[in-house]
Amino acid sequence: MVKARKYVFQKQFEGLPKETDLKLVEEELPPIKDGEFLAEAVFLSVDPYMRAYAPQLPLGSTFIGSQVAKVIESKNSSFPVGQYIVGNSFGWRTHTISDGKPTQAGQLTAWLIPDPEGLPLSYSLGVLGMPGNTAYFGFLEICRPKSGETVVVTGAAGAVGSIVGQIAKIKGCTVIGIAGSEEKGKWLVDELKFDRFINYKDKDFEKKLKAATPKGVDCYFDNVGGEISTQIINRMNKFGRISVCGSISGYNDKEKARGMRFWWHPVQNYYFFTFLAGAVQFAVVSQQLKMEGFIVHRWLDRWFEGIKQNKQWIKEGKLKYRESVTEGFDNMFKAFVDMLQGGNTGKAIVKV
Ligand SMILES: NC(=O)c1ccc[n+]([C@@H]2O[C@H](COP(=O)([O-])OP(=O)(O)OC[C@H]3O[C@@H](n4cnc5c(N)ncnc54)[C@H](OP(=O)(O)O)[C@@H]3O)[C@@H](O)[C@H]2O)c1
Known part of the structure; x- marks a missing residue:
């Protein structure tokens, strides 16, 4: 009899998740x-989408997430013992029984890791997995960058x-x-080898953005949303492209997530809120911008193309990669909250 450990979603998050919102059983x-x-x-893997999708999760369910796992018993010839797989929808658990079939929504439940060719298996949760494909397809397919153009990326x-x-x-951008x-x-x-960097916490952000983009911005890959994105979109050139990946x-903030903002009314002395609508529309219309959101699973039929290309670029020395690794399944929650607060550089991973 195998004993699994798993994190159960106990209480809806309010603001930054609290350890008591999940229970290890x-x-x-x-x-x-x-x-x-x-x-x-x-x-x-610990990822921002876990926080973003939490409001839709039923309480009592295993908390969502993907993992690299080793098949240790099998009555399924497609998943033989000893093989390493990506368990895409296994969640935060140490042991999982699966039939490997796609979910009802057509998402892959698990796949065999293609030959890592000497690269770490954990890369399958990052550059050679979902985040790598998000970058590859979300940027190339939506921004369609041309050599010589100026690209801004947040996050x-x-x-x-x-x-x-x-x-x-x-x-060549x-x-x-x-x-x-x-x-x-x-x-x-x-x-x-990025050309320039700006810290979004800098009080002179807008001034620095202007100085860093003397020819304006042609492509913006948006991971963060909010005020910073509004400022970047207002720097865009005619026919610029914006790939909206995340916000x-x-x-961790209900009002901001819905695009609302509170204002202090200086004369009548009260707070009122307004929707951010209008903050980017002028730039979108006047510069004839294309702004498109996406979910990476749109390119499920080309999934292994992205992995193959990113692997090739790593082998050619063109793509460098870093992980922030937290040791221990017991530290899942810590790794998750640390990532949400910027503690990671590169991909945040937990090693069991
Ligand atoms: N559309 C899709 O299919 C898809 C797929 C994967 C990921 N995503 C989205 O892509 C984005 C990046 O995901 P990731 O996996 O690569 O995560 P990540 O960037 O590795 O980790 C999250 C980072 O967000 C930054 N952050 C936290 N609070 C912030 C704030 N208030 N303003 C600006 N930055 C903040 C932190 O870095 P700093 O130190 O710089 O603050 C933190 O390290 C997320 O929005 C995620 O939801 C979308």
């Missing part, structure tokens, strides 16, 4: 049936943003990365 797993396999987690030192910026360099610390900026410029600046 043990569960005895039944023997596997024909068509099933049992996998043991090796690496788990630039994270899992997705750090890859977007490097792909933009591969395509000038790249400005926006992130939240000078140390991250040093990594972006010195190691990843992490609002995930």
